[in-house]
Amino acid sequence: MRILLQKVTDASVAVHGDIVGQIGIGYLLFLGVLHGDTSAQAELLAEKIVKLRLFDGEDGKINDRSILDTNGEILVVSQFTLAGRTEKGNRPDYTQAADPESAGKLYEYFVRKLESLGVQRVETGEFGAHMDVMLHNDGPVTLILEK
Secondary structure (H helix, E strand, O other), X not given: OEEEEEEEEEEEEEEOOEEEXXXXXXXXXXXXXXXXXXXXXXXXXXXXXXXXXXXXXXXXXXXXXXXXXXXXXXXXXXOHHHHOEOOOOOOOEOXXXXXXXXXXXXXXXXXXXXXXXXXXXXXEOOOOOOOEEEEEEEEEEEEXXXX
């Protein structure tokens, strides 16, 4: 699994012009599921994400508080292109991406895991759809997580 995490002040995702997911302060997560990924990997990544300390403390100390400490929100957007490889040629190779059925199940499992870990609000895009994503990156803070 590959996740591109962006700390945001707000983010939204639309399908055919209709907003399907929207958050305020928190994380926008682009999630790519690779062939052979498991629920154990999804659990480890969800646990890591909710424990990451990317928010400043009340005393101004940087990287002091987690998403749980701040009651932040998370928007999860499926993105199979995170499985893309560009080592050869000029066309990305997506053969490492999981099949849509397997990827969809792990995507949903990951979202439910975030909720079970105490994230107050978890929104999503529409799995497999063409989506328009809007965000205001805070910092900017962008991390790649992989398991």
